[in-house]
Amino acid sequence: MLQLIKIQLLNLLVKISPRNSRKRKINYFIVILPIIAILYYSIIWGIEIIDNTGLQAIYITTLSSFVACVMFQIVQSQGHLFDSNDFESLIVLPIQPIQIMLSKMASMYISSLLFSTVIIVPSAIYMGIKFHLEFLFYFYLILGLIFLPVLAVLVTSTLAIMIRFITNKIPYKKLANNIVVVLVYLASFYFWYLLAKYQNMSYTGVKLHLSDDFIEKLKYLPTVYYYAKGLYTMNTSYIWISIFINVVAFVGFIYLFNRLYIYLNMDVHHTTVKKKISLKRVSKDSVLFTLFKKEFNKFITNFLYILNLATFQLVILGGTIYLVWNKAEIMNMIRPFIPMIQNSYFIVYMTALISSSVVSNTASVSISLEGKNFWILKVIPAKVLEILYAKILVNVVVIAVPGMISLLLFYFFFEFSVIELLLGCFIIILVGLLTGQIGIIVNLWFPKFEFDREVIVIKQSLAAFVATFTGMFIGGFNLFLSLKHISDFNTMSYLFTVTVILLVTTGLLHLWIATIGKKTFERL
Amino acid sequence: MLKIENLKKSYGSKEVLHGIDLEVQDGEIFGFIGHNGAGKTTTIKAVVGIITYEKGKITIDGIDNKEKPLECKKIMAYIPDNPDLYPNLTGLQYLNFIGNVYKVEKHALVSRIEHLANEFEIYGNLADTIGSYSHGMKQKLAIISALIHEPKLLILDEPFVGLDPKASFKLKELMKQLCAKGSSIFFSTHVLEVAEKLCDKIAIIKDGRIVVSGNTSELIEDQSLEEIFLGL
Numbered sequence: 006m007l008q009l010i011k012i013q014l015l016n017l018l019v020k021i022s023p024r025n026s027r028k029r030k031i032n033y034f035i036v037i038l039p040i041i042a043i044l045y046y047s048i049i050w051g052i053e054i055i056d057n058t059g060l061q062a063i064y065i066t067t068l069s070s071f072v073a074c075v076m077f078q079i080v081q082s083q084g085h086l087f088d089s090n091d092f093e094s095l096i097v098l099p100i101q102p103i104q105i106m107l108s109k110m111a112s113m114y115i116s117s118l119l120f121s122t123v124i125i126v127p128s129a130i131y132m133g134i135k136f137h138l139e140f141l142f143y144f145y146l147i148l149g150l151i152f153l154p155v156l157a158v159l160v161t162s163t164l165a166i167m168i169r170f171i172t173n174k175i176p177y178k179k180l181a182n183n184i185v186v187v188l189v190y191l192a193s194f195y196f197w198y199l200l201a202k203y204q205n206m207s208y209t210g211v212k213l214h215l216s217d218d219f220i221e222k223l224k225y226l227p228t229v230y231y232y233a234k235g236l237y238t239m240n241t242s243y244i245w246i247s248i249f250i251n252v253v254a255f256v257g258f259i260y261l262f263n264r265l266y267i268y269l270n271m272d273v274h275h276t277t278v279k280k281k282i283s284l285k286r287v288s289k290d291s292v293l294f295t296l297f298k299k300e301f302n303k304f305i306t307n308f309l310y311i312l313n314l315a316t317f318q319l320v321i322l323g324g325t326i327y328l329v330w331n332k333a334e335i336m337n338m339i340r341p342f343i344p345m346i347q348n349s350y351f352i353v354y355m356t357a358l359i360s361s362s363v364v365s366n367t368a369s370v371s372i373s374l375e376g377k378n379f380w381i382l383k384v385i386p387a388k389v390l391e392i393l394y395a396k397i398l399v400n401v402v403v404i405a406v407p408g409m410i411s412l413l414l415f416y417f418f419f420e421f422s423v424i425e426l427l428l429g430c431f432i433i434i435l436v437g438l439l440t441g442q443i444g445i446i447v448n449l450w451f452p453k454f455e456f457d458r459e460v461i462v463i464k465q466s467l468a469a470f471v472a473t474f475t476g477m478f479i480g481g482f483n484l485f486l487s488l489k490h491i492s493d494f495n496t497m498s499y500l501f502t503v504t505v506i507l508l509v510t511t512g513l514l515h516l517w518i519a520t521i522g523k524k525t526f527e528r529l
Numbered sequence: 530m531l532k533i534e535n536l537k538k539s540y541g542s543k544e545v546l547h548g549i550d551l552e553v554q555d556g557e558i559f560g561f562i563g564h565n566g567a568g569k570t571t572t573i574k575a576v577v578g579i580i581t582y583e584k585g586k587i588t589i590d591g592i593d594n595k596e597k598p599l600e601c602k603k604i605m606a607y608i609p610d611n612p613d614l615y616p617n618l619t620g621l622q623y624l625n626f627i628g629n630v631y632k633v634e635k636h637a638l639v640s641r642i643e644h645l646a647n648e649f650e651i652y653g654n655l656a657d658t659i660g661s662y663s664h665g666m667k668q669k670l671a672i673i674s675a676l677i678h679e680p681k682l683l684i685l686d687e688p689f690v691g692l693d694p695k696a697s698f699k700l701k702e703l704m705k706q707l708c709a710k711g712s713s714i715f716f717s718t719h720v721l722e723v724a725e726k727l728c729d730k731i732a733i734i735k736d737g738r739i740v741v742s743g744n745t746s747e748l749i750e751d752q753s754l755e756e757i758f759l760g761l
């Protein structure tokens with residue numbers, strides 16, 4: 006059993022620490038950067054919460070660590086439990102099948118433990134210093150923390166198994182599976198809502214106090230509740246109750262699901278639905294459109310791809326609908342804070358739209374995602390520019406379509422000119438083009454063709470990180486510049502200035518792609 | 530049809546091809562034989578444009594594949610030893626994709642898909658996603674996609690691995706038919722009996738060098754290809 010866990014962890018480490026020193030440095034960077042970012046925010050946030058709520062902050066940080074683990078593992082658990090390539094190699098070994106499941110869950114547990122530690126420990130140290138807590142506090146903090154991630158792992162594993170069990174029995178199971186995963190992921194945002202609601206966030210100088218209702222609700226997560234209560238009251242019996250529940254839940258989970266887990270894994274690769282073939286579906290398209298269709302098909306059939314790289318577009322669309330729906334309320338909210346924008350709603354909206362759009366970058370992983378299929382692009386008689394622009398075009402569609410629908414909604418409710426609307430639409434297309442070009446350049450620099458699950462490229466590759474951070478930087482810079490100089494522009498001059506900037510930038514990037522980018526692609 | 534002159538390729542400081550020379554004439558089936566790691570796949574990948582090479586010249590139908598790679602790609606087709614095809618596309622979508630990229634007319638594309646898919650007995654699976662295909666089915670789909678634009682030069686890397694006996698037989702028949710129409714075939718194989726019976730010419734590569742090359746009948750004389758190969 007330990008050997009199996011060791012192999013799973015070694016597998017994880019080999020991915021992080023390959024022999025190639027350049028790749029190793031990149032991987033360390035990819036792993037360490039988000040940890041530092043989470044650590045930084047957990048310290049800042051933790052201090053703020055502790056300053057406001059005192060020792061009660063332990064309830065919030067404990068719940069936060071649970072929510073973070075659940076949200077991370079909901080996406081990961083499907084891959085860990087069902088999409089690993091080594092199941093067939095392991096099942097033929099003379100080992101108990103239950104050990105396979107345990108070894109898979111072990112790697113989920115390790116990453117959850119890391120998350121919990123990064124979120125809870127810094128604020129707990131600050132709490133300990135601030136309130137002069139004894140050594141016993143730290144001892145039980147660590148002891149309970151070792152068991153705390155178990156609940157998140159069990160919840161996400163149960164969901165993963167149930168989702169797979171239900172979707173395995175229906176047609177288009179992969180699609181159904183992806184939809185359910187996305188819905189569960191979105192549903193997990195409820196926890197954040199719960200946190201925000203019961204934290205009673207207010208910065209009016211009044212000290213925050215957690216409502217009894219919040220703590221009552223927390224009882225639905227008994228291990229989280231008892232762990233936090235044990236540390237808050239320094240009554241160690243609560244910590245032991247938390248540990249006991251975790252252990253019992255774990256044993257119960259194994260008893261209930263180990264056979265189902267093996268059955269589902271054995272069943273997972275078999276198709277059951279026979280579809281009818283119709284040659285009428287064969288179409289004659291241009292090379293560029295054919296490549297685009299292939300790219301777009303990849304995008305829409307992979308919900309992780311949509312979830313990670315187009316969430317902002319859905320947020321923009323949802324945000325616009327909310328904005329339009331609550332026009333009067335929003336206006337009242339904005340006016341007292343920024344009186345100068347009363348005649349520049351469109352500029353503010355366009356600025357927000359552009360800044361949100363540049364973060365969505367499907368092109369940044371599109372070359373990497375070719376993976377083992379990359380040979381096809383190398384041997385077909387398609388121009389390199391056609392191949393690259395087919396990928397960029399997907400990004401244009403992903404950004405421009407929801408962006409233009411949002412603009413149209415905005416237009417009907419906020420009455421600005423048709424010229425402004427058309428220029429706005431043109432700008433949003435250019436933003437899609439610019440973002441796609443940046444994504445392609447980044448992916449040409451940092452390709453990653455070796456992976457066992459696509460989520461590794463989409464969420465954890467250097468190209469994805471660089472493109473996201475570049476987008477955030479450009480978005481932030483745009484927000485800063487536009488809002489700082491908002492009084493210097495009227496709407497039309499703003500739109501023309503942005504259009505010119507985008508035309509020049511996309512033109513320059515096109516030159517790079519057509520020359521250096523083309524050669525870089527040929528060398529891959 | 531295919532001419533390779535003094536082809537040299539290195540991976541870092543290690544030279545893996547030390548000056549390959551060979552020529553495939555129009556209408557010829559050319560077998561490329563060698564042990565694992567001899568340089569067969571590297572040579573093939575250089576020909577089809579998957580990897581670059583430092584020295585030498587490769588021409589396809591008189592066109593330099595470094596200077597005009599697109600022109601070369603238009604007239605040839607390649608089937609790798611392990612055909613990783615787009616798993617999210619259906620078999621039909623993939624063939625449609627390849628047909629459009631090679632600019633095959635719609636009518637011709639439909640009739641060739643129907644004909645070849647029936648020949649290889651995967652017509653009923655064309656609506657399924659490639660991700661659900663077995664290795665052999667993927668191999669068959671790759672073969673159909675390679676034949677769909679009727680290439681002048683067909684390059685295959687271990688084409689018979691994973692095929693059932695019926696599909697192997699069918700492929701051999703199609704290879705002969707293609708050559709009868711004037712196309713050429715260059716393929717690597719470990720199956721010496723197939724090479725012996727099917728090929729007009731054979732070249733044996735060892736440690737990145739061609740050690741034997743010539744007409745099959747002249748090379749073999751009263752020996753078997755296996756004896757020649759093992760004797761090297």
